[in-house]
Amino acid sequence: MQHAIDIIVVEQSDTLIYFRWSSTEDVCRVKRGDQVVYTGTQNFFKDEGLIEGELYTYTIERLDGSGKWMDKIKMQTGTENRQIDSMNRLAELVITTIVSESRISLAWGKIDDITTFDIYRNSEWIETVEKNQYTDRAVSNEQHFTYWVRGKRPVTKSNENDGKKPFTLNKLFGSLNPSSPPEKAAMEEFWITKKIAPLQSLLNDTEEQVKHPIWHFRYNTFLPDSLLKNPNLLSPFHYFKGDDRKFDPEATQSRTHVKFTVSFQDTLPTLTWDKNVGPTIGYNWRKKFSKADVASDEKINLKKTVTSDSKCSLVLTHSVGNPLTTSPAIDYKLSASFHRNGIYDVISVHDQSPNHEVYLKLDNETEWTELHQSESEGLAFMAGPTANKYWRLSNFC
Numbered sequence: 001m002q003h004a005i006d007i008i009v010v011e012q013s014d015t016l017i018y019f020r021w022s023s024t025e026d027v028c029r030v031k032r033g034d035q036v037v038y039t040g041t042q043n044f045f046k047d048e049g050l051i052e053g054e055l056y057t058y059t060i061e062r063l064d065g066s067g068k069w070m071d072k073i074k075m076q077t078g079t080e081n082r083q084i085d086s087m088n089r090l091a092e093l094v095i096t097t098i099v100s101e102s103r104i105s106l107a108w109g110k111i112d113d114i115t116t117f118d119i120y121r122n123s124e125w126i127e128t129v130e131k132n133q134y135t136d137r138a139v140s141n142e143q144h145f146t147y148w149v150r151g152k153r154p155v156t157k158s159n160e161n162d163g164k165k166p167f168t169l170n171k172l173f174g175s176l177n178p179s180s181p182p183e184k185a186a187m188e189e190f191w192i193t194k195k196i197a198p199l200q201s202l203l204n205d206t207e208e209q210v211k212h213p214i215w216h217f218r219y220n221t222f223l224p225d226s227l228l229k230n231p232n233l234l235s236p237f238h239y240f241k242g243d244d245r246k247f248d249p250e251a252t253q254s255r256t257h258v259k260f261t262v263s264f265q266d267t268l269p270t271l272t273w274d275k276n277v278g279p280t281i282g283y284n285w286r287k288k289f290s291k292a293d294v295a296s297d298e299k300i301n302l303k304k305t306v307t308s309d310s311k312c313s314l315v316l317t318h319s320v321g322n323p324l325t326t327s328p329a330i331d332y333k334l335s336a337s338f339h340r341n342g343i344y345d346v347i348s349v350h351d352q353s354p355n356h357e358v359y360l361k362l363d364n365e366t367e368w369t370e371l372h373q374s375e376s377e378g379l380a381f382m383a384g385p386t387a388n389k390y391w392r393l394s395n396f397c
Helices: 167-175 182-186 199-204
Strands: 007-012 017-021 028-032 035-040 044-047 055-063 069-078 096-100 103-107 117-121 124-129 133-137 145-154 187-196 214-222 227-229 239-241 256-263 270-277 279-283 289-294 300-307 311-320 330-339 344-350 355-362 369-374 389-396
Touching: 007 069, 017 055, 017 069, 035 044, 044 055, 069 199, 096 187, 096 199, 103 145, 117 133, 124 133, 133 145, 187 369, 214 330, 256 300, 256 311, 270 300, 270 311, 344 355, 344 369, 369 389
Parallel strands: 187 389
Antiparallel strands: 007 017, 017 044, 028 035, 028 055, 055 069, 069 096, 096 103, 103 133, 117 124, 117 145, 145 187, 214 256, 214 355, 227 239, 239 279, 256 270, 279 289, 300 311, 311 330, 330 344, 344 389, 355 369
16 A cells, blocks of 8 residues: 655755655655656655745645656745845744645744743644654644744743853843742743635635735734833832723724735735824832833834735834833844735734734734733843844745
């Protein structure tokens, strides 16, 4: 009996993707997207002359004795991006997703000094792995799945060459924030998220592709408390007013709010956007109103980096300070790519304060899709010496 084929090796450079599957004497074919790029009996394929830092989807099938294509495997992977200028290690990683009947496999590039990763499926912890890969077997073919891959390392490991963010200083800042353990300030977190369409749709090519999608995107930062104590003991403002809310894509109260729309209605995608900064209100030691002001939004900037008929890539940078007193700014950087076929890839890094929430939806959808939610560890975690949170989310549809 002929066993189902399986991809056993995947390698890539900035312009090449090579993969090999289990040996079979049958004819196999490989498609890149909808284009057949190989048909024959060899069990490997080398795709050359590709675009640097680009995502590609491949399909592998075997021809059985009756002339029917069987054992379909789909793989989403990419080429390396060697030109990227980013402090976010996740931006440099190639993330590979392989799906076949009742099975999903994930693989991601190495992150120095992270020895284990926690794997979650649909918010539920599955197991902890030591390799940079995970295979989930016997999964439903009719269900959507979201996988989290999470790891952490001491912040000194990412800065040992430039001497920034020393470990002892991170612990000092953590000790100023009693709501979080001191070690938290010295550990930077890396979150990888993959959203996967039902296998039945992916493998049967029945997933309805959005030919002219309009993507709506929101990024909010907010303070969940109604009133917050200022960690700076020398400031005349002992307390600040918070936004008094939970995670909510429709909330009107925020520290900062950025929204943009990427539309593929025309031949080339268009980008429109807006930004807003909420008022900062300070109180004295008696919790009485002292002063209010609105910080400048001049350091919130969005620009397109790549535009083609099939793709729009952009970079959002954000730095907003406190207009009432000297204090660290709310900093984050986000890069994203949106594709006409419905694929997206979002990469970001931010301080561990305040709360961060990121949402996305298509123009014809009523509900927002949660891309990222991060709870604040306290105002002291906005300081430079504390660890950041790194995250990346992409989909396979």
